[in-house]
Amino acid sequence: MIARTLQDMFKRYRRPGDVVFAVFILALSILLISQLGEQTEVTKRTKWYAQPALWPKISLYSMCAFAFLHWLSSAMSPRIAGRWTEVALWMRGFEYVAYFLIYVLAVPKIGYLPSTVLFCVFLAFRTGFRDVRALLAAAVFAVGVVIVFRGVLAVKIPAGAIYDYLPDAIRSFALIYL
Template identity: 30%
Template sequence: MTRPPRSDPPSTAASPASDPAHHDGDVALFLLTADPHDSIRTETPIERRFMAADLFLFRRTRGDFTFSLLMVGMVAVLLVFFSSQTGWQARKLPTDMLSYLATQLGIIDPEGRVMRLGKILKQGWVAPFLCLLILVPAVLLNLNGSWRSLRRRLRQQVPLRWRYEIGQWLRACEFIAYFILYTLSVPILGYLVSTVLMGGFLTARLGYRGWRWAAIALASSLAIVVLFRSVLQIRTPVNIWLYNQMPDGVALFLKTWF
C-alpha cells in the first residue's frame, strides 16, 4: 500500500500585495485594510480630496467678490480705451442704419449702391465691440451674484478672514517674481539653460523632490525647448552672454537650435 504524497501546507506568509501593513505609493493611491472598521490610508493630501459628485459643482468661495471686482475694473479699463485704441472714432457706417439693416434683411429694396456688410465687419473696432458686448453683461451678472453671496455670508456672520484672503493673493506674487527672473535670465544664460534650471527649481518648490521627479523635470524642460525653439523656431534673444563665451561653432549651433 502506497502512501499518498504529502503536500506542503500553504504558506502563512502574506504576500506584499495582501499584507495590510505593506504599502507602495507608486502602485495604489490608497490601501484598504483588512478590518473594514479601520481607517483608510491614502496618499492624497486632505486639501486635494474631493467627491466625484462635486467635480462640476459651482460654488462661490473666498475671494469670489474680490475677483469679481477685479474683472469689473479690467472691463472698465477696456471701455475707457475702446474709442481711442480700436478705431471707433474713424468708423465707417451707413448714414441711415435702420434702412441699411432693413435692406440687409430683405425687408425693403435697396436704392442705389449699398455698403457691403463685409466691409463693416472688417473694421478694427468690430471684434473688440463684440467682445465687450459679452464681457460687460457677464461681469455685471457675476458681480451681482458675488455681492448677494457676500451679503448672505455677512447675515450668517461667517468670518471673512481677510488676512487669509490677502495672503493667498500675495502668494501668487512669488511665482510672478520667478517668471520675471526667468525672463531676465534668458539673455544671460540662454533659453535652454534657463528653462532647465527654472523647470527643476519649480518642481522642487512645489514639493516634488527626489531623483525621479528631477528626471521628469529635466525631460519636460528639454521637451519644451526642443518643441518651441528647435521645431517651431520661436524667436529668443540672440546676443546671449553664456553663448558668447563659447567657441564660435558651438555658440552658433546653440543660438540656432537652442
C-alpha cells in the first residue's frame, strides 16, 4: 500500500497511557529546566560550546520539546480505552523500589549479610519461587554476593547495629566480614 499523503506517511497510533506519560515527562523536564541555574553555571572567559551548562541545557530543552510534541500528537490521535489500567501496570514496578529502600534501611540495623540473605530470599519468594531448593539457591547467591563485595572487592559497608550485642571475638569477625 502506498501512502497518498504526507499525513498518511506519519500517521501515529495512540496507545493507552500516552497522554499520562507525555504530561509526566513534560512536567519533569520543566522542573529540571527550572533547576538549571542552581545546578550548572556559565563560566566567564569560556567559549559557548565549552560551557558546563551547554549539554544539560540542550538535553533538557530537547526533552521538553519532544515531550510537548508527544503530548500534542497523543491529543490529536483517537482515544483508546485503558489509560489508567496501563498507568497502574507502570506503578507496579515501584513495589520493588520500596523493597530496595527497605533493604537499604535494614543494612545498618541488622548487617549486610543477614539483610542481603533476607532480601534475596524474600524477592525469590515474592517473584513466585516457592520451592525450598530455589529459596536455598537465593540464600547461597546472597552469601556469594556478600563474599564478593566484602571479601574480594573490600567494599566498605556499614556494620549492623545488631553486631554490638555479639561477644567480642565474634563481633570483630562480624564487623569485618559480615
